[in-house]
Amino acid sequence: MDPAAIQQIRRFNRTVAEGIGTFTDHFLGRGRPYGESRVLWEIGTDGADIRELRDRLGLDSGYVSRMLRSLERQKLVRVRVHAADRRVRRAELTALGRRERAVLDSRSDALAARILEPLTDKQRASLLAAVSDVERLLQPSMVRFAIERPTSADAQWCWRQYFAELDERFENGFDADVALPVDVREVTPPGGALIVARLHGRPIGCGSVKTPRGAPAYLKRMWVAREARGLGVGRRLLAELEGYARSTGAKTIHLETNRALREAIALYRASGYVEVPAFNAEPYAHHWFEKPLTQA
Amino acid sequence: MDPAAIQQIRRFNRTVAEGIGTFTDHFLGRGRPYGESRVLWEIGTDGADIRELRDRLGLDSGYVSRMLRSLERQKLVRVRVHAADRRVRRAELTALGRRERAVLDSRSDALAARILEPLTDKQRASLLAAVSDVERLLQPSMVRFAIERPTSADAQWCWRQYFAELDERFENGFDADVALPVDVREVTPPGGALIVARLHGRPIGCGSVKTPRGAPAYLKRMWVAREARGLGVGRRLLAELEGYARSTGAKTIHLETNRALREAIALYRASGYVEVPAFNAEPYAHHWFEKPLTQA
DNA sequence: CCAGTTCTCTGACTAAAGTCAGAGATCATG
DNA sequence: CATGATCTCTGACTTTAGTCAGAGAACTGG
Numbered sequence: 001m002d003p004a005a006i007q008q009i010r011r012f013n014r015t016v017a018e019g020i021g022t023f024t025d026h027f028l029g030r031g032r033p034y035g036e037s038r039v040l041w042e043i044g045t046d047g048a049d050i051r052e053l054r055d056r057l058g059l060d061s062g063y064v065s066r067m068l069r070s071l072e073r074q075k076l077v078r079v080r081v082h083a084a085d086r087r088v089r090r091a092e093l094t095a096l097g098r099r100e101r102a103v104l105d106s107r108s109d110a111l112a113a114r115i116l117e118p119l120t121d122k123q124r125a126s127l128l129a130a131v132s133d134v135e136r137l138l139q140p141s142m143v144r145f146a147i148e149r150p151t152s153a154d155a156q157w158c159w160r161q162y163f164a165e166l167d168e169r170f171e172n173g174f175d176a177d178v179a180l181p182v183d184v185r186e187v188t189p190p191g192g193a194l195i196v197a198r199l200h201g202r203p204i205g206c207g208s209v210k211t212p213r214g215a216p217a218y219l220k221r222m223w224v225a226r227e228a229r230g231l232g233v234g235r236r237l238l239a240e241l242e243g244y245a246r247s248t249g250a251k252t253i254h255l256e257t258n259r260a261l262r263e264a265i266a267l268y269r270a271s272g273y274v275e276v277p278a279f280n281a282e283p284y285a286h287h288w289f290e291k292p293l294t295q296a
Numbered sequence: 297m298d299p300a301a302i303q304q305i306r307r308f309n310r311t312v313a314e315g316i317g318t319f320t321d322h323f324l325g326r327g328r329p330y331g332e333s334r335v336l337w338e339i340g341t342d343g344a345d346i347r348e349l350r351d352r353l354g355l356d357s358g359y360v361s362r363m364l365r366s367l368e369r370q371k372l373v374r375v376r377v378h379a380a381d382r383r384v385r386r387a388e389l390t391a392l393g394r395r396e397r398a399v400l401d402s403r404s405d406a407l408a409a410r411i412l413e414p415l416t417d418k419q420r421a422s423l424l425a426a427v428s429d430v431e432r433l434l435q436p437s438m439v440r441f442a443i444e445r446p447t448s449a450d451a452q453w454c455w456r457q458y459f460a461e462l463d464e465r466f467e468n469g470f471d472a473d474v475a476l477p478v479d480v481r482e483v484t485p486p487g488g489a490l491i492v493a494r495l496h497g498r499p500i501g502c503g504s505v506k507t508p509r510g511a512p513a514y515l516k517r518m519w520v521a522r523e524a525r526g527l528g529v530g531r532r533l534l535a536e537l538e539g540y541a542r543s544t545g546a547k548t549i550h551l552e553t554n555r556a557l558r559e560a561i562a563l564y565r566a567s568g569y570v571e572v573p574a575f576n577a578e579p580y581a582h583h584w585f586e587k588p589l590t591q592a
Numbered sequence: 593c594c595a596g597t598t599c600t601c602t603g604a605c606t607a608a609a610g611t612c613a614g615a616g617a618t619c620a621t622g
Numbered sequence: 623c624a625t626g627a628t629c630t631c632t633g634a635c636t637t638t639a640g641t642c643a644g645a646g647a648a649c650t651g652g
Contacts, residue, residue: 005408006408006409006412008427008428013315013319013404013408015431019437023313033637050599059639060640062600062602062640062641063641065601065602066601066602085599085649086649088598089599112303116305117297118532128301128304128305130427130429131304131430133422134308137423137426138411141413142311142315231414331608331610346630358610358633359610361632362632381619382619385631
């Protein structure tokens with residue numbers, strides 16, 4: 001890759017890290033550990049389930065629990081049991097907590113304002129345009145792929161989105177009960193895997209692969225959210241799934257698909273899949289594809 | 297300020313912070329505390345004085361000392377006394393340290409490459425253009441002003457730059473021994489102040505003000521580095537100096553200047569200074585200005 | 593209804609990061 | 623050449639951040 005381009009990106013990283021540093025200091029500067037501020041912020045005005053907090057902040061369960069106790073002692077937060085599931089607890093801000101959060105909010109505003117303040121109107125407009133370009137073009141590099149349990153809430157959500165889209169796009173609709181079933185065990189290691197693509201922590205796509213021993217790997221239910229298309233997520237998701245299949249020793253991967261899914265078919269062809277005769281009786285399928293998995 | 301603009305900048309901050317976070321993790325992931333990595337990095341291939349490290353990293357003297365001991369134990373760093381001043385110590389990388397630093401370097405490169413990698417050539421070009429716009433337009437907000445001792449190395453450097461520029465621009469050159477002298481005490485609180493403007497830690501301008509009790513404040517030796525002009529540094533430096541003078545109770549501020557310094561004169565006029573009769577015998581001056589300091 | 597899972601919490605740790613108060617060597621200056 | 627300032631270092635701390643194991647309550651699916 002072009003070394004000058006890399007240097008420029010590195011300079012940008014450094015510059016922005018410096019700016020962000022002052023943001024962090026700012027956020028901090030409330031006589032409260034940064035961790036607690038983050039939790040306070042993340043709870044939001046509507047409250048949040050504790051498991052959600054843990055997840056979004058990527059923190060240990062015991063650690064979050066302790067921070068919540070501390071915030072409770074400061075009368076900023078109230079924790080109560082979840083109405084529907086009494087194992088789960090929900091954190092909510094007290095009136096005082098809400099005020100504290102508003103202070104953090106206005107500090108973020110103040111920092112942003114400090115960036116804009118010394119600029120002329122014209123410069124401001126250029127900055128906003130450039131900033132939105134950078135954000136858009138940074139997105140592809142911020143997509144993360146990870147194997148997840150197919151029973152997780154997000155994986156289930158992806159599958160629902162996927163089914164809804166098939167139902168909309170197939171000429172005669174789609175009913176998951178009619179299609180060949182996918183057993184949870186078949187897409188959980190070592191039987192296979194389900195990979196979720198995320199942007200800023202939110203799922204934007206998923207795909208799964210079954211890896212039966214001594215048989216071709218079998219790609220299932222690949223989906224990319226509409227708003228995330230054009231970022232190359234599909235291509236990379238496919239590569240991740242193939243990589244997993246390859247790691248289990250699979251020599252070939254195959255899949256079936258419906259003729260309505262034109263972009264998917266184009267992606268498969270571009271990725272080296274070739275059409276083969278039907279290898280199963282999936283009622284919704286019109287095309288069957290196969291690709292050899294060369295060991296890297 | 298436009299709330300939408302502020303929200304956009306905040307979103308940008310958040311997005312980039314997420315990216316920077318992965319950078320930090322990357323940097324870290326060497327079985328070594330982040331602090332030590334930073335020190336290792338900052339020493340650089342040419343070595344660095346310890347006081348310089350402390351300064352650039354903003355760390356406690358004891359803390360840095362301990363980290364250096366640890367890096368010495370790991371045979372990455374060698375500390376020896378400074379040739380010219382035996383109080384000062386200089387840290388240098390060993391061959392092993394240099395190799396370690398090269399690893400950090402290549403990790404930074406890899407991160408930058410990961411940002412560029414999923415983009416098409418056209419997108420890459422747009423990103424680089426946008427990134428350079430953002431950097432340029434972020435600069436004004438990253439300038440920091442601070443009162444410093446006029447005896448500090450950076451303050452002295454600024455004065456030398458200033459004198460050199462005057463010598464170049466005045467029709468008959470400039471000799472600091474001929475001009476009215478500035479005593480160190482007169483521009484050190486409480487007698488006055490010297491303010492240094494910095495960008496990324498490097499000095500890019502300075503200015504000073506004498507604040508004799510019961511007399512007008514007196515602005516001296518204001519200078520902005522050529523490469524930092526057009527960022528509004530002069531205007532802000534002037535405002536900082538006036539602010540200091542105001543804080544000491546001064547009711548008026550005055551200054552003299554040479555006709556060759558056209559931008560400076562324009563700045564003074566734009567900032568509310570009006571020309572007055574000569575109030576001293578500065579041999580290099582052609583204009584004398586004065587401005588009332590209204591209490592904010 | 594029971595076995596396994598999920599969720600939160602507590603106790604007992606560790607490591608990293610940073611602060612503070614001197615001590616001792618060295619230098620600059622009147 | 624005494625005085626004060628500068629620089630680095632050590633010892634003695636504290637706080638923050640985070641990990642790990644396991645207990646107990648609540649839920650879920652067969």
